[in-house]
Amino acid sequence: MKVAVIGANGKIGQHLVEQLQNDDKHKVVAVVRKQEQKQSWEEKGVEARLADLEGSVDDLQTALNGADAVVFTAGSGAGTGDDKTLLVDLDGAVKTVEAAENIGAKRFIMVSAWQANNRENWAEQLLPYYAAKHYADKELMLSSLNWTIVRPGALTDDPASGKVVVGESLAPGSVPREDVANVLFRCLDESGTEHKAFDLMSGDSDVQQSLQAMKELA
């Protein structure tokens, strides 16, 4: 299975690409925005391609070409304006969904945000970001892809604990980026996690138990 990681230079993306690179069952393509990022991955022996989420669907198709699965873990970031929230976190994500459909990728995993599906729980200071993620997730759910939507809580740089919890509506909390990457990695091949959307936090279950819990969600 060839996996394209959109936002490979983000911290979740880096963990995920490294796991995929070290795994015999997967090929990975690190999709990044800048030439120096591409070169950096290539120096580590990882196939890397350039893509601009503000560009055309055609260009995104070129970047995804040959991928069986796509993981979207890109974000416009806290340092940019809400124009980029609309154009990257929403429209960029949806263009990636369209590109994945067009090239025949079957699997799509979206990194969303805790309770993006539920306006009542959107953090006041992050309303535009939550709205963007909400509508991107909705568009993905309407696509023809085998989607999974992972909605992590506050992201930390702590090392993976290996202990998480998933659920349709969890209390607020946090989770290390490395644990998120582990969950994404394990979801890719795990039959029964398609067409599931869930919050993800640090918790008491190992990842294998959490995959089972995902499958039991509505």
Place this chain on the structure above:
Amino acid sequence: MKVAVIGANGKIGQHLVEQLQNDDKHKVVAVVRKQEQKQSWEEKGVEARLADLEGSVDDLQTALNGADAVVFTAGSGAGTGDDKTLLVDLDGAVKTVEAAENIGAKRFIMVSAWQANNRENWAEQLLPYYAAKHYADKELMLSSLNWTIVRPGALTDDPASGKVVVGESLAPGSVPREDVANVLFRCLDESGTEHKAFDLMSGDSDVQQSLQAMKELA
């Protein structure tokens, strides 16, 4: 038929409310954001209600209560940031759609923007606005409502010419706000204009001919 006009204090909204008020077949509710706007409509004998598009769906339902039809002609305006583009033009519009469904309004007319359905034609300096309108329109099309999506070109304050053109993909152009209001007014009751989305410009046809042209769209 009772028609709720969201954004009644905008220039298109004002023309439309006045037409509805002068017409025996309709009752109108002017939905506005500020108390002074509400009072101003009431002084003209128009029923007016307050609603905040950044508020809850519940509050919007209260504002729409009893309406058979909803016309959405609100906008965050050029003077606000892209946070409001996301929260008003997109999420506010979708919350209005949800509220209309919840109260059992059957008809919904959206004032969109020329070619909002087609990324290739989005004006570079207005990309966030176009993205917001695009996804709001898509959500409306997925609703259970009898929708019509009107996508006017550049809006002018010229008096109505009575001459317009509609089409799935028109060349760029302009159209007086008063002509747009006339088209909205006439669409409300015209059977066969439901589930149609079209560009609207100044043109060579009278409104009656344009209604026919709408019905012939895919």
